[in-house]
Amino acid sequence: MSKRKQIAIYGKGGIGKSTTTSNLSAALSDIGYKVMQVGCDPKNDSTNTLRHGKSIPTVMDTIRSGSNDFSSVIHEGYNDILCVEAGGPEPGVGCAGRGIIAAIELLDNNGVIDEYDPDIVIYDVLGDVVCGGFAIPIRQGLAEQIYTVTSSDYMAIYAVNNLFKGILKYSGSGGGLLGGIIGNSISKIAQREMIQDFSQQTETEVIEYVPRSPIVTRCELDGKTTIEGAPESEQAEVYRELARKVINNKQKFIPRPFDVDDLSDWGSTWVNKLLLEQKTAIEGIQDGGTGV
Incomplete structure (x- = not known):
């Protein structure tokens, strides 16, 4: 690509956001793109399935150790995907979003991303609360497109609606705009219709529906993405189609939240x-x- 593409994927905890993000990264790498995935969730598990279930030292770990070797926060995963975990504060101390702030400052101020020169950078961000560090990819326009993963669960959609409020708030000052909604764990017609109606009501668009599949769980238990663990499956093809849509998507919506x-x-x-x-x-x- 002539220009690096930076996106952020938000979603309520437990909704399958990191699963979707990691499979998207894996699919994009298979297509031929050089991908960097930055986990912005205090649980530090965004990139685990890209590394056979193994966790990596976080940016916050590196900062606390006093190390100046900033390359140590970059770890290679499946198909040479560059994996970074922001991390969070020590339990009971500080704001959970602080790790995101520290990670982005470290990567930007020290030219780490430019040094590795990925084609696409994907920020995997916890979307329960869009404030503090969690809002940085939106507020600073760090991500040119924002995607949100949701199921038909009301609280998941409630979190998406809050995200839309954040996007709308910063839309007039150069903030990131919405690329689309990713419907996840869809197994019934009404679930799909519910997400589609929410999209229409908020003047946005659903970019893909990802069906519920036991293959995803089986692969994750093996420490792998579906792209790696079951590459010939229909589920893997869904993730590949999502990757093709994301890489070609030029849409940028300003949502109208409820x-x-x-x-x-x-x-x-x-x-x-x-x-x-x-x-x-x-x-x-x-x-x-x-x-x-």
Whole structure:
């Protein structure tokens, strides 16, 4: 690529954000791009499946040790993907977002990213709270595009709506804009329709739906991405398609988030629809049918 592409992927904890990010990185590397993945989650596990389950020293670890060897924060993973973990403060001390601030300052101020010259840098950011260090990829325009991973779980969508508020707030001052929504763990029609409706209501776009699959869990137990552990699977092809869409995506949306009360009313309607679909499926099975 003639110009480095920098994106950030946000999502509520436990929603499959890091799983999606790591498979995206692996798929992009297979296509031929030089990828750097920066884990911006205090759990420090963003890049584990790119390194056969092995964790790496974090930027905060390096800073606390007093080391000036900034190259020590870069570790190679699957297919030469450059892996970085921001880390966080010692338990019970300081802000969890401090690791992101420290990591970005270290990488930028010391020319670390330029030295390794990746084609694409992906920041994997915890999206439960969009404040402090967690907001830096948006606020400073560090990422040209923001993506968010969500399921049909209401609290996951609630977190996305908060993210949209952050993007909207900084959109007028050079902040990063939305590239799209990634629907994850989709197994039912109503789940897909719920995310699609949320996208339409907030004037955004869904870039891909990733189905729920036991293959993902099996590969993660082996310390691998699906791209590495099950490269011929349909699930791996979904991640490859996501990679192709991300690398070619030029869309930049300024979302129109729900007010809290409106989101609650909207969510109640969809929860009822999901429950009805589930009830219908169960009754179909009990009657000897196949269900939904």
